[in-house]
Amino acid sequence: MKRRSTLKLAVGAALAAGLAFGTAALGGETIKIGAVAPKSGPLAGGSTVTHWPTIQLWVSEVNGRGGLNIDGTQKMIELIEYDDKTNPGEHIKAVQRLITQDKVDMLLPPYGTGFHIAAAPIYAKNGFPLVSVTAISDQVDSLTTKFPTMFFTLGTTSAFVGGVIEILNDMKAAGTIGNRVAMVNVADAFGIEMADAARPMLENAGYEVVYDKSYPLGTPDLSPVMKGAKASNPDAFLAWSYPPDTFGLTKAAITENLDVKVFYTAVATSFPAYGGAFGQAANGVIGAGGTNPDDPKIAAYRKAHMDVTGQPADYWASANTYVALQILEQAMEGVGTIDRPAITQYIKDNTFDTIMGEISFDKQNSAKFWSVGQWQDGVFRGVKGSNVDGAVDVQVKSGWK
Amino acid sequence: MDILVSGLLLAGTYALVAMGLNLQYGVARIMNLANGELLVLGALASFWLFVSAEMSPLLTIFLVAPVAFAGNWLIYRFLLLPLVKRAKSQGHLEVDAILATFGMSFIMVGLMLSIHGEYFTYEFLTQPITILGSIVALNRFIAFLIAVAIGAGLYLWLNHTRPGAAMRAVAVSPEAAGLVGIDVARMSAFAFATGGAVTAVGGALISTFITLDASIGVLFTMKALIIVIMGGVGDIRGAILAAIILGIVETAVATLIDPGLTLTAAYLIFLLILLFRPQGLFGRRAT
Numbered sequence: 120m121k122r123r124s125t126l127k128l129a130v131g132a133a134l135a136a137g138l139a140f141g142t143a144a145l146g147g148e149t150i151k152i153g154a155v156a157p158k159s160g161p162l163a164g165g166s167t168v169t170h171w172p173t174i175q176l177w178v179s180e181v182n183g184r185g186g187l188n189i190d191g192t193q194k195m196i197e198l199i200e201y202d203d204k205t206n207p208g209e210h211i212k213a214v215q216r217l218i219t220q221d222k223v224d225m226l227l228p229p230y231g232t233g234f235h236i237a238a239a240p241i242y243a244k245n246g247f248p249l250v251s252v253t254a255i256s257d258q259v260d261s262l263t264t265k266f267p268t269m270f271f272t273l274g275t276t277s278a279f280v281g282g283v284i285e286i287l288n289d290m291k292a293a294g295t296i297g298n299r300v301a302m303v304n305v306a307d308a309f310g311i312e313m314a315d316a317a318r319p320m321l322e323n324a325g326y327e328v329v330y331d332k333s334y335p336l337g338t339p340d341l342s343p344v345m346k347g348a349k350a351s352n353p354d355a356f357l358a359w360s361y362p363p364d365t366f367g368l369t370k371a372a373i374t375e376n377l378d379v380k381v382f383y384t385a386v387a388t389s390f391p392a393y394g395g396a397f398g399q400a401a402n403g404v405i406g407a408g409g410t411n412p413d414d415p416k417i418a419a420y421r422k423a424h425m426d427v428t429g430q431p432a433d434y435w436a437s438a439n440t441y442v443a444l445q446i447l448e449q450a451m452e453g454v455g456t457i458d459r460p461a462i463t464q465y466i467k468d469n470t471f472d473t474i475m476g477e478i479s480f481d482k483q484n485s486a487k488f489w490s491v492g493q494w495q496d497g498v499f500r501g502v503k504g505s506n507v508d509g510a511v512d513v514q515v516k517s518g519w520k
Numbered sequence: 521m522d523i524l525v526s527g528l529l530l531a532g533t534y535a536l537v538a539m540g541l542n543l544q545y546g547v548a549r550i551m552n553l554a555n556g557e558l559l560v561l562g563a564l565a566s567f568w569l570f571v572s573a574e575m576s577p578l579l580t581i582f583l584v585a586p587v588a589f590a591g592n593w594l595i596y597r598f599l600l601l602p603l604v605k606r607a608k609s610q611g612h613l614e615v616d617a618i619l620a621t622f623g624m625s626f627i628m629v630g631l632m633l634s635i636h637g638e639y640f641t642y643e644f645l646t647q648p649i650t651i652l653g654s655i656v657a658l659n660r661f662i663a664f665l666i667a668v669a670i671g672a673g674l675y676l677w678l679n680h681t682r683p684g685a686a687m688r689a690v691a692v693s694p695e696a697a698g699l700v701g702i703d704v705a706r707m708s709a710f711a712f713a714t715g716g717a718v719t720a721v722g723g724a725l726i727s728t729f730i731t732l733d734a735s736i737g738v739l740f741t742m743k744a745l746i747i748v749i750m751g752g753v754g755d756i757r758g759a760i761l762a763a764i765i766l767g768i769v770e771t772a773v774a775t776l777i778d779p780g781l782t783l784t785a786a787y788l789i790f791l792l793i794l795l796f797r798p799q800g801l802f803g804r805r806a807t
Contacts, residue, residue: 158633158637159629159630159633159734159735160735161733161735161736163633163637163733163734163735164637164638164639164733164734164735167633167637167638168638205735303779306780332778332779332780333778333779333780334774334779334780334782335780335782335783337739338774338779338782339530339533339534339730340526340529340530340533340660340770340771340774342526342656342657342660343522343523343526343771343774343779344774344779346522346526346655346775347779362639362731362733363639363730363731363732363733363736366639366641366731367729367730367731370643370657370729371657373643373646373647374646374648374655374656374657375648375655376648376655387639390638390639392638392639392641393641395571395641395642396641396643397643398643400643430638
C-alpha cells in the first residue's frame, strides 16, 4: 500500500511538472516498451481503472520472472509512460517521441476507440503491431485492411447492440417485457455510433422506441432525461453512456424509481466503483462488457491485480488488456528477436494461450469477447458474448432497493 | 412545475459553482482559473471521507470550509499578493493572475490524480422526495438549501455589516477604499479565502449527485465564468440570478425541446447578455 502511494505520488509529481515518468529496470540488458494513454483529461478516470494498473501488473510480473527472453537472453522491461492528456494530438506527439527519441522496441496499445484510430497510421508506418483493446467499431474490416499491423480484440458496435437485443428478445419471448424501449445516448462519438446502430436493429426486431434522446457530455442534471424516459412508460431502458453519465443516469433512475425490467448503461457499468457506489440497487443492472470471475485464470489475474496495484480490476476490459499484453509477450518471445514485421506476422499466424483462453486472429480480428454483463449480488458477470464460456443467465431487474 | 422545481435545484448547483469565483474576481480582482479544481478538491475530500470513514458529506463541509479558507488565504498572501503589488494596472494584474492560477490548476490536477485518479462516485441520499408534486433527489435538495443559505448569508453580510460594506468598497474601487482607511490587502485576502471556502463547500455538496474526476475542474471553471460574467462581476445577486436563469432555461429546454440542446441554450443566453448588456445583469458600466 505504501509502495503504491509513493509510486502514485511520483506519477502525480511528474504529471504536475508536465514530465514523463519512466520505470527503469536496474542493471542488465533491458527492452524498452512505450505506453501512451490518458493520465489526465476526461478519459483518465477510465484509464486509471482499466488500462494503467494492468500494464503495471504485467510489467511487474514479467520482470518478476526475470524479464522477456529475447535474443537468447533474459531482458528486463523498461517501461516508458506518457500522458496524452486525452488529446489525440498529444497522443501522436508522444508516440512519435517514443519511436524517434526514446527508440522503444515495442509499443503498448492506447486507451479509447478514437485514440486507436488516431494512432493506427503512425503504428503502421513504423511497423509496430497495435493490439487494440479498448476499441469498438463496426469499421474493423476497413481499418485492418488499411492498417496491416492493427488487431482488434474487444468486438464490434453491432455485436454490443446485438447482445442487448438478444436479452430483450429472450425476455419478450418469455412474456416478461413488452416491446416499449426507451433509449438515450451521450452526444459523443461512442454514444452516437451505438445509438445509430441500435435504432434500425431495434426496429427490425419489432421494438417500439418510445423515447430516443441524446444529451451532451457533462450534463450536470440528467433528471429531465430520466423524467422523460419514465413518462414514456418503457419496458426496457437503454443508455449508450460514458462514465460520468452512467453514474448520473443510475442515480436519476433510483430517484425517479424508474420501473423497468431491463436497465442498461454502457461504459463504466463494469467498474467495481459502480457496484461499490450503488450496492444492492445495482443488482440486475446490465451493462457493456463482462467477464467470468469464476474462471480460475481470470480469478488468479483479478487477485494479482489487487495484490500488485492495490485496486480491483474492472469486470470487462481489464482482462482484455492483460490478454493483449500476453499476446505481445508471447509473440516477442516466439519470434525471439525484436523484428517487428516478424512479430506482426507471428500474431497473425499463431494461437495464443491467455487468461481468456486461446486467442487467434481472423483477418486481424479476434471474435472472442464479452458484450453484455450484469450485476448479480455484488459481482458483474458476463451474460452475453462471442465464443466465451461461463455466461450466466440474465436476471430480471426488480426495483432499486 | 417539474421544470420550475428541477430548474431551481440546478440553479442552486450553479450558484454553488459561481458564488466563490464572484467574490474572488469581484473583490480580490483575481480571475481564478483554478476555481474548478478547487471545487473538485472539495468533492474529493467529501468522496474520500465518505468512502474511507463513512463520514457524511454534510459534516465534511464543516471541515472543508475552514481548511479551504486557510489554504486560499495562504495562496493569496504568498502567491498572489506579490502579483497584486507589482501590477501596474488592473489589466496587468488580470493577466498575471490568470497565468498564475492557470499554472496552479495543473498542480492541483496532478495532486488529485495522485490521490485518486478514478471517478469520485458514491451514493449519498439519492432517495426521492416530493416537492410541490415533483420528484427530486434529496441530495440535490439539500445542496440547494445550503446554496440558498450561503447566498443569503453572503448577501446580508455584504449589505448589512461594516466589513461587508468595506468589501463592497474594495470591489468598487480598491484605490478609493484604501484612501478611506480600509486595509485593501487584508480585505482582498479575506474575500479570496471566503470565495475559496464557498467553492470547496460547493464541490463537496455537488459530488453527492454529480460524478466528478480529477480532470473535470475546467468544465466548472467555464460554467462559473459564464455565470459570473452574465451576472455582473462583483455582485452576488447577479451571480444568483444568472444561476437561476441558466438552471431554469436548461431544464426547460431539456424537458420541452431536447436534452441535446441545453448547452446551445445556455450559450445563446450568454451571447444575448453579452450583446445587449455587456456589463452583466447587475454590473456597473465601466467608467
